[in-house]
Amino acid sequence: MATMTEPVSEPFHFSMLIYDRRYRSMTIQVAALIGFLLILSWLVYNTKVNLETLGKDFNFGFLWNRSGYDINQTAIPYDSNSTHFDAALVGLLNTLMVAFCGCILATLIGVLVGVLRLSKNWLTARLMAVYVEGLRNVPVVLWIIALFAILTNTTPSPNQFRGENPTASMLFNDSVAFTNRGTYIPRLVFETPALGVLIVFILSVAALIWFRSYAHKRQAATGDILPVFWIGLATLIVPSVLAFFVLGQPISLDYPALKGFNFQGGFKIENSFVALTLALSLYTGAFIAENVRAGIMAVSRGQTEAAYALGLRPGRTMNLVILPQALRIIIPPLISQWLNLTKNTSLGLAVSYMDLRSTLGGITLNQTGRELECMLLMMLVYLVLSLIISAVANVYNRSVKLKER
Amino acid sequence: MKKTVFLGALTAAGLTAAAASAATLDDVKARGKLICGVNTGLTGFAAPDANGVWHGFDIAICRAVAAAIFSDPDAVEFTPTTGQTRFTALASGEVDMLARNSTMTFSRDTDLKLDFVAINYYDGQGFMAPKSLGVTSAKELDGATVCIQTGTTTELNLADFFRVNNISYEPVPVENDAMAAQQYLAGACDVFTTDASGLAATRATFENPGDHVILPEIISKEPLGPAVRHGDNAWGDIVRWTYYALVAAEELGVTSANIDEMAKAPTNNPEINRLLGTEGEYGAMIGLSKDWAYQAIKAGGNYGEIFEKNIGENTPIGLARGLNAQWKDGGLQYAPPFR
Numbered sequence: 001m002a003t004m005t006e007p008v009s010e011p012f013h014f015s016m017l018i019y020d021r022r023y024r025s026m027t028i029q030v031a032a033l034i035g036f037l038l039i040l041s042w043l044v045y046n047t048k049v050n051l052e053t054l055g056k057d058f059n060f061g062f063l064w065n066r067s068g069y070d071i072n073q074t075a076i077p078y079d080s081n082s083t084h085f086d087a088a089l090v091g092l093l094n095t096l097m098v099a100f101c102g103c104i105l106a107t108l109i110g111v112l113v114g115v116l117r118l119s120k121n122w123l124t125a126r127l128m129a130v131y132v133e134g135l136r137n138v139p140v141v142l143w144i145i146a147l148f149a150i151l152t153n154t155t156p157s158p159n160q161f162r163g164e165n166p167t168a169s170m171l172f173n174d175s176v177a178f179t180n181r182g183t184y185i186p187r188l189v190f191e192t193p194a195l196g197v198l199i200v201f202i203l204s205v206a207a208l209i210w211f212r213s214y215a216h217k218r219q220a221a222t223g224d225i226l227p228v229f230w231i232g233l234a235t236l237i238v239p240s241v242l243a244f245f246v247l248g249q250p251i252s253l254d255y256p257a258l259k260g261f262n263f264q265g266g267f268k269i270e271n272s273f274v275a276l277t278l279a280l281s282l283y284t285g286a287f288i289a290e291n292v293r294a295g296i297m298a299v300s301r302g303q304t305e306a307a308y309a310l311g312l313r314p315g316r317t318m319n320l321v322i323l324p325q326a327l328r329i330i331i332p333p334l335i336s337q338w339l340n341l342t343k344n345t346s347l348g349l350a351v352s353y354m355d356l357r358s359t360l361g362g363i364t365l366n367q368t369g370r371e372l373e374c375m376l377l378m379m380l381v382y383l384v385l386s387l388i389i390s391a392v393a394n395v396y397n398r399s400v401k402l403k404e405r
Numbered sequence: 406m407k408k409t410v411f412l413g414a415l416t417a418a419g420l421t422a423a424a425a426s427a428a429t430l431d432d433v434k435a436r437g438k439l440i441c442g443v444n445t446g447l448t449g450f451a452a453p454d455a456n457g458v459w460h461g462f463d464i465a466i467c468r469a470v471a472a473a474i475f476s477d478p479d480a481v482e483f484t485p486t487t488g489q490t491r492f493t494a495l496a497s498g499e500v501d502m503l504a505r506n507s508t509m510t511f512s513r514d515t516d517l518k519l520d521f522v523a524i525n526y527y528d529g530q531g532f533m534a535p536k537s538l539g540v541t542s543a544k545e546l547d548g549a550t551v552c553i554q555t556g557t558t559t560e561l562n563l564a565d566f567f568r569v570n571n572i573s574y575e576p577v578p579v580e581n582d583a584m585a586a587q588q589y590l591a592g593a594c595d596v597f598t599t600d601a602s603g604l605a606a607t608r609a610t611f612e613n614p615g616d617h618v619i620l621p622e623i624i625s626k627e628p629l630g631p632a633v634r635h636g637d638n639a640w641g642d643i644v645r646w647t648y649y650a651l652v653a654a655e656e657l658g659v660t661s662a663n664i665d666e667m668a669k670a671p672t673n674n675p676e677i678n679r680l681l682g683t684e685g686e687y688g689a690m691i692g693l694s695k696d697w698a699y700q701a702i703k704a705g706g707n708y709g710e711i712f713e714k715n716i717g718e719n720t721p722i723g724l725a726r727g728l729n730a731q732w733k734d735g736g737l738q739y740a741p742p743f744r
Contacts, residue, residue, distance in 0.1 A: 054496065054518055054636075055518055055635070055636070056518065068561040068564055068565070069560050069561060069564055069576075070563075070564050070574075070576045071576070072575055072576050072577065072578070079568075080561075080564035080565070080568060081568075152588065152591050152593050153591055157591070157592030157593070158592075159537075159592060180591055180592055180593045181550055181575075181577075181593055181594075259548070260547065260548040260549075261538075261546075261548050261549040261550060261595045262548055262549070262550060262575065262595075264548070271593075349580075352555070352577065352578040352579060352580065354578065358555070358578070362489060362555055362556065363555050363556060363560065363578075365489075366488070366489050366492075366555070366556035367556070367560075367561065368516075369492060369496075369512075369513075369516060369517040371493055
């Protein structure tokens with residue numbers, strides 16, 4: 001150990017910042033940070049100067065002015081006397097509505113198609129391959145416009161439901177009308193005793209959760225498997241239906257009916273909503289299908305063979321052995337697909353769906369001329385939205401990932 | 406990733422704003438052509454023909470300005486803009502001027518930093534409905550579905566009209582006239598509302614224009630005119646006086662048929678001489694050649710000729726002069742004196 005020398009305290013000089021490996025990486029990082037800050041401040045300064053040259057100021061006061069325009073799909077009370085902020089909020093809720101429905105539908109489609117593409121049935125597997133390749137290799141905005149065009153041009157106008165011999169008629173016992181303006185479905189009308197039905201329903205959900213854990217414990221203890229699905233379904237439905245009749249049918253349906261120019265009453269689902277949600281789900285579903293297929297194929301075949309050897313049937317093998325392991329691989333890319341879908345909702349502009357992009361970034365921007373403010377605000381909202389989705393999904397990912405003990 | 410997008414947007418905002426501040430006439434001359442923001446396609450006002458050559462009432466204004474500057478009515482590039490993109494395109498310097506049936510309003514003239522230099526068409530908002538609907542007045546439209554172009558003044562007028570009359574409607578927002586026509590013909594909306602001139606132009610493109618009526622109510626004032634950026638007054642003067650040259654030409658009886666003869670030698674009428682550059686140095690006062698107005702009028706004729714050729718009563722669009730007649734015929738078109 002004689003070769004080991006005492007660390008010599010060399011005097012520090014500036015060339016060491018570049019030639020000494022201890023300091024070099026630090027130097028490069030500091031230089032990069034300074035460069036980045038310089039570019040950033042130049043951009044901000046440039047924007048400020050140019051806004052001044054144009055004589056435009058930068059403030060968000062316009063959000064509290066009267067908007068003056070109407071929106072066709074509003075989840076909260078809104079009319080042309082409301083503010084631009086309300087309009088943006090209506091748009092945000094419409095965006096969330098598509099994102100929520102789209103993510104659920106896309107995941108369902110993705111899992112189904114992904115599993116079926118691995119099917120041993122030649123035709124099924126090939127059909128699913130055609131679906132995946134066809135959907136994901138065409139720009140999604142074309143799918144959105146195509147679906148919207150189909151909905152507008154192949155469905156009848158409300159006028160065709162009119163008269164002695166109408167050329168179109170309502171479906172399901174005169175309760176649902178598909179028109180080129182939207183789909184009208186019956187709306188639920190709640191009277192006060194409906195609260196009782198709701199309470200009963202919540203109680204049955206609680207009972208279902210308890211029953212599931214009981215069945216698990218029992219299976220662990222005795223090996224008996226209870227028919228959880230059927231008993232669960234009965235627990236969920238029977239008490240609520242009984243309560244509904246006992247309390248004198250407090251929930252009724254408001255049917256749409258042709259009155260004046262349009263169907264009145266009921267609940268209207270805009271065609272633009274249907275086209276946007278469906279197109280995004282089909283498109284993103286194709287990507288998710290590939291994620292699911294990759295996840296399943298990544299689980300070694302030995303797992304399947306071992307499960308068969310233990311006597312598990314194919315359905316149970318998939319549910320209990322393959323999917324739980326595959327999920328760990330599927331979830332991270334799945335999150336990114338959900339984020340894609342959420343951001344792609346801004347393509348609703350193509351079919352005039354009144355989302356955040358169309359209200360805040362469309363009509364409000366145009367009527368007030370506040371391009372920079374509206375765009376920055378919109379980017380911020382999408383950023384926050386994406387971060388929230390990502391955070392929630394990451395929490396779930398952590399709960400299913402392999403735990404090393 | 407998000408950060409780069411943000412920076413990109415700021416850069417774009419910064420760079421384009423920088424382009425907007427220079428003297429527009431110098432930019433146009435250096436480029437060798439005018440860039441004019443026009444409608445994406447509104448028959449009679451601005452639409453390309455089968456060969457891709459743009460024609461129309463608004464197009465004629467652009468060509469006249471190009472002719473005044475370059476003595477060449479074809480030294481102009483047309484940039485189609487939607488109701489949503491038009492003012493941003495102008496403010497950012499993407500186009501030199503806008504001739505896109507845009508309504509002059511207080512806030513656009515002030516807050517949006519635009520200058521509407523003249524009114525080339527006095528219009529008002531109307532409604533079009535299929536005859537089969539049996540509607541005779543806009544006030545009968547309670548509960549109707551209305552196709553409306555987003556980002557327009559008509560959108561705001563519509564909301565106000567229904568509110569004031571205490572009737573309800575359902576808006577179907579559309580991006581441009583073509584999409585509006587498609588939705589309207591498919592029956593996705595009961596009525597289509599926009600400027601009455603736009604309704605007539607859209608109706609003229611239908612297979613059976615006779616099956617559709619334009620309702621009698623005109624619910625707003627829509628003074629449509631060419632616009633430039635606020636702050637470059639010299640450029641604004643050029644567009645304004647080129648337009649007035651066309652109006653004055655009609656008033657003074659200068660047409661594309663007789664202009665060559667009139668410009669050959671000074672006539673008896675000194676105002677015609679001043680207009681056509683055979684007397685005085687009026688071109689130099691706005692930084693153009695002596696015969697700038699001669700070139701502008703020669704490009705497509707005087708105001709009346711442009712009107713009749715593109716949207717007048719003998720065209721499929723069939724608009725009467727109405728408010729847009731010369732002031733001496735009871736209209737509002739009135740050119741200040743060339744003096």
